[in-house]
Amino acid sequence: MAKATQKQALGRGLSALLKDPDNDIKSASDKNADKVVGNIVELDIDAIEVNPFQPRSNFNDEALQELASSIRELGVIQPITVRKIDFNQFQLVSGERRYRASKLVGLDTIPAYIRIANDQESLEMALVENIQRQDLDPIEIALSYQRLIDEINLTQEKLSDRVGKKRSTITNYLRLLRLDPIIQTGIRDGFLSMGHGRAIVNIEKKSDQIALYEKIVGQGLSVRDTEAAVKAYHNSKNGTTVPTTQKTIEVPKFAKKSQDILKEYLSTTIDIKSSEKGKGKITIPFGSKEELKRLQKLITGE
Incomplete structure (x- = not known):
């Protein structure tokens, strides 16, 4: 506990150093740069701007609220990473969910690792660090790979070394963009x-x-x-039809009527397979936890 308090006090002290115009740090060789760069500093949250290079574009509102509740109770456990862009001005490199959740809670400051990087280095850091995350969807990963190739001028081979993934894995992700x-x-x-x-x-x-x-x-x-x-x-002969491995089964009229009613009531795709005797199954696809909860409420009232 004493160590944590000491670290927080140190972070606040470094924060004061960054606000001193006589000690403005612009490069790693500047005076006191070694005290700040690579260290955890308590930064004013309003002094941080969102990274335009952030590969993630979807932020789940429910998950963000859950993270905000955790931060409200325990604080920000893992510091964000920022780069210094001007006097007492910083830009996110990674940790946008923690940053957004902290703003939701109303925090004035947030712990951050400080780095000094130009735009190209910042883009590469943001993309490479975010690619390692487990919660990016395949398309976000593919777009990140493509940006590293286009904007950092990396070959797939160099990209493979940079992100620690096999070249074939990268190729499979990139093909999704087709x-x-x-x-x-x-x-x-x-x-x-x-x-x-x-x-x-x-x-x-x-x-x-x-x-x-x-x-x-x-x-x-x-x-x-x-x-x-x-x-x-x-x-297929002409290459324009899309056959499937399942035989097409004609849906009985009574089931088709129920299918149409359910489709309209639930506002989603409904698939019914049924025999003439009435035995069958209903399939209701959903694309997110929120969609599942919406369907659950409509079906059960809870």
């Missing part, structure tokens, strides 16, 4: 997996990609089913 934007959104929203996307991308025509995507969501096709459907697509 999918129709509707399907990319489906992956980001959790309607299908990266494995589905890797199979669909082997279909060049975007309209046929979407046709298969709709079948995957509507019929609940597995990755293996999807791979088989893509193979059948390429084996």
Whole structure:
């Protein structure tokens, strides 16, 4: 406990040093730079701006509120990382969720590691550090890889060394960007997996990609089913239809009527498979925890 208090006091002392115009640190060779760069400093949260190079574009509101509650109780356990861009002005390199949650709680300061970097270095740091996170979706990772290639001028081989991933892994992510934007959104929203996307991308025509995507969501096709459907697509005579591994079963009229009613009531895709005798199953896909809770409330009232 004494060590934590000592560290916090040190952070506040370094914060005061950064606010002294006579000790403005602009490079790692400046006086007192060694006391600040690479150390944890308590920074005014209003002195920090969001990183325009941040690869994450989706922030789950519920998860952000949960993080805010944790910060309210325990404080910011893991410091954010910033770069100094001007006198007492900083820019996020990583930790935007912690930064956003801290602002929600109303914190005046936040612990931060300080680095000095130019725009290109900041972009690379932000992208590489964020790629290592476990909660980025496949499309966010693919976009980050593409930005490192385009804006940092890295080859896939150099990128492989920089992020510690096999070149084939990077290639598989990048290929997802050849999918129709509707399907990319489906992956980001959790309607299908990266494995589905890797199979669909082997279909060049975007309209046929979407046709298969709709079948995957509507019929609940597995990755293996999807791979088989893509193979059948390429084996078809004219290459314009998208057959699937499942036989098309005509939905009885009574089930079709119920399907239409449920679809309208729940405002989502409903798939019903039923025999004439009335035995069958209902599939209701969802793309997020929020969507599942919405459906649960409509169905159960809770």
